[in-house]
Amino acid sequence: MPRPRQGRVREIESLAEFEEVALGGSFAGCRVQGLDLTEHTFTLLVADTREAVFLGCLMEPQALAHVRANGALVFPPVPGLPFDPYRGRLYAPEELYARLAVDGYAATPDALTYRWFQETSGDGDVLSSMLRSIHDDAVSDALDELLAGKGVVGVMGGHALARGDAAYDGAARLGRDLTRAGLTVATGGGPGAMEAANLGAYAAPFDDAMLGEALTTLAAAPDFRPSVGAWASAALTVRERWPDGGPSVGLPTWFYGHEPPNAFAAHIAKFFANATREDGLLSRCTAGVVFLPGAAGTVQEVFDAATPNYYESRGEPVPLILVDHAHWTTHLPVWPLLEALSADRPMSRRIALVDSVTEVPAMLAKLSA
Template sequence: MPPIPARPEEVAPDHEIESLAEFDAVVAAHGTLARFRVQAVDLTGRTEGLLRLDTEGAVFLGCPMDAEAAAEVAARGALVFPPVPGLPFDPYRGFTYTPEELFASLADGYEATPDALAYAWFQRTKSDGDILASMLRAIHDDSVSDALDELLIGARVVGVMGGHAMARGTEEYAGAARLGRELARAGFTVATGGGPGAMEAANLGAYAAPFEDGMLTEALRILAKASSFTPSVTDWAHAAFEVRERWPDGGESVGIPTWFYGHEPPNAFASHLGKYFANATREDGLLARSNAGVVFLPGAAGTVQEIFDNATPNYYGSRGNPTPMVLVDEEHWTEKLPTWPLLRALARERPMESRIALVGRIELASDALKRLAEQ
């Protein structure tokens, strides 16, 4: 399975510098920082260079630096946005999150993790009308969007959507994991909403893709010990990290969760987590980045919303070539939540008509997606 294309550390596309390695490479290659954007890089060890380099038109976003250096680069025409103290997250971050980052301090309980602390901050600030807090959330989410765009350059992304209620230890969960594995082995980048249930299962499957088939069977057994993130997110997450520790260096995939649904933790199998405060931005971004198609597993209101959020640009042709859409489980989408008849009615006499399919079993989803993509 090809990895998600990586950005070379030695270049800075669009004059963005997002790591100390990039900073040093730019200084060595160009001898100037003029008009560069330096994002969340600790520059406290680069004072000498900052004092002598041209910084006209440069922007420093949340970069720790010595006070003398900050004053000098500003005097030379740079804009300096200093780090914001006391936050459980970095609003200017240059990269997506990792599971290890969001679940740091899990040994002390989930409540001690950066993920839980960021949600607690969000809960405290979202309703008090503080313009600084709302601005920081917006900056953070825009930074995450930028990081995802850079991460996924050249990737063929298949979104896998489904509800959070799908429990570990069920055949439905195992089927979603096998789907994620099959898609990853076919060269697609699996992207999900990054949460529990069907989302975790698909990311797990992508993680399992480089290993022998028996690995997934054993991983499913281990995870079944904590079938849900309720009542204990801590136990649920520990089971996932047990799998990761036993089989390190699994396959890559993407999860795009949100703190808007704070009761849903992110899953530990998505290697790249683009977590948002604004759920609407997250939903739209996940579907828009699924450029190779979307598989919709059985879900409730959220999944129904995602189906029509994805259908709308396909219907109006605003994406150009419609992306394939595969709905799994005929009974669910024709009787329990009769979404399929409406989707088909919308698709008639539209280019998207040849890009939608309903399959009865999850084992048929990958082949259906490939078939639609060829039409």
């Protein structure tokens, strides 16, 4: 009978961690994710691997046979996949856009994974479905590890907002201001308002002039249509000119794979399941959510965030701020419904409607007090 484990299971996600644990001679009960262990055969042959789980790790046949015989559970790599379902870390822009400059967007891991998703999502194959679920769970775990203890503020808004638009510039300034206030900006990770907020977070460590110059560079490729390659290359050019920008998080999805991930989120949690992505984003916004003008997707997000506030299912309600009075009261009258829903409930003290992104930081501080 398996021994009960006490406390959090040790996850090993890098060779440095693997070598550190190896010094103690035991991997018993550990979770080892996505590592090439072909150069560590001797370590695996002499170490205790009882109840260890190896997820997608490469091993020499001798080591593989030994750890299995010693009581480890091994999930081998799956050949032919354009992604690692067992990954122990989030994506970086450079990873998703690898080979862009050489072979174009169609050859990037992002595009290849979207193609795989299109080919398998409707085929009813339980293996494909399982691999997508394992991947999304691994990414969720990595996201939790990254955001533990951080004040996360979500910035939601339409994907159609073009670079060069005044509203895009405003969303970028908002992301910069929130990051400079010590918060971690999280977005849906795509183009439009999402990219603008991640760009602003990236610009936070630099002087104010940098953002203006970056916006001018990006405006030359205002949309990801007709060329994702040109759109992404403009962002990567900005990153190369100003390396080591501020961190932020993006949560895009291959469910909407025709919308590419933006390159300004330092940490990208890309999911196959859009429902996992949506709830995963909003549930982690512990410091509040800002809603810029948007359409159906943004409206859905308003009420996805309002529901746990209403029921207090995640504890104290978090601030929800809608930006642009005319948009949210006349064009899409979400605000009156949100007000009515929150009447006589604690969440009523945590919602606000403002006219401009410049009002958001002060309002967020007020609602959080």
